[in-house]
Amino acid sequence: MSILYADIPGVTQPISITVSTQHTQSVATASIECISTSKSIGDEINIDLGYNDDHGHIFKGFVKQIERKVPENTRVITAHDVLSRAIDYFFVPTNPDAPFRRQNITAEDLIQDVLEEAGLTDFDLDATSFTFAVTADVYAEVKLVSAYDYAHGIADLLAWHIWADENGITKFKNRKPYFMATGDPDDNQPGWTADTAITTITDSTLLDGNYTEHERDLRNRVVVVGTPGINAEASASSPYLPAGYFKSVALFWPILDSQSIAQNAADYNLDLLNRLSKVFNATVVGNYQLIAHKAVSVNSTKLSLIDDFYIYYAEHQWSAKGYQTTLELRAK
């Protein structure tokens, strides 16, 4: 029999723990119900979860809310990961004519500069080969926007992704929302790295599951618009849509002043969006390693499903009802 384990410094006698991570969610969140705590709003909080003989660090963030409940007389702590600092940091210059701004700067340096303004310090940023505001009178100005929204906008333009991992390190990488396998249309992009599954989910740990394919998020025409005169388009036919039919998406980025970079942005986003979504929703016996942004293999006889997947969403539920992990997985 497995013995459930949880260690949260500053928290006494946890009753239930929920940790949620998601590709599209701006921050990972944690909710802890406990008998007592020495934590205060704003304190750093770390969660180590699993079993007595197999557990690991799953969350690092800051306490955002503490709720007292009666008649249970318990505390419910809500925490968000370190990127919440970037969400809450709003760029409002005292003088509107002198905002935070940069020129001739790479995407990764611009993101780091913006996030450092919000107090973030630990980064793992890959080189993008995208440079903004190259021409003399164009500036990357950041005002009346949150640090996260600005950085996230840059990531969307490049079809990259920004997130904070379980150790509080902010990552900016060519991370697609599906399993990245050699031979994909996008495998020649800068920063592209093939995924490696961290574990295999089999019927012996699978509690329930369903597999779905849909074209809801498919887009086969991308238009990118930058500074005046800079625009690019990429399109391709889709075997899942009528011939000559295009589902379009537009990206506007006023500091984009290079035609070749605009074209790259259009091409990268077409590779990202012109595909079916192959989704496997599952609940498995709790496994602390299963966190969004990682990859797993699935080998299920019951579902006749053998494939590699990206962890798009993972929620860990730890309580007297047991330790279970709810997953949304995306195949390539």
Place this chain on the structure above:
Amino acid sequence: MPVNWSYGGVQLIVIDRVMDNDQIIARLNPVGGGTVLQYFGDDDRIEKITAYVVGVTDVALLQSYTTSGVPFTYVTPLGSSISGYSLKHVSIKQLNSICQTIRPDLAEDSPVFSVDLELYQDL
């Protein structure tokens, strides 16, 4: 001299005793078959006692123990005297009686009650 049963200083003439100990174990059932057991913790002992209590004073004392939130000492003749038992529930039924000899230290016409106690160990 034998030790009497008592709870919070109230003498009990015990006619039935049940002790419950529980582990908190979750049962998960993978689609591949079998069961995964996960140990979350354990429940401290719950004692359920049926006893006779003589006199309105002792009965009133037991009733007051359900309102204080304070644990009391539970004494058994089996060698245990443990402080830290909280009275979760008491059910009192007055019996038909004309003359009682259970408690010679009390008047013969003292009322006799049958009580069900549920005690939570709170160490």
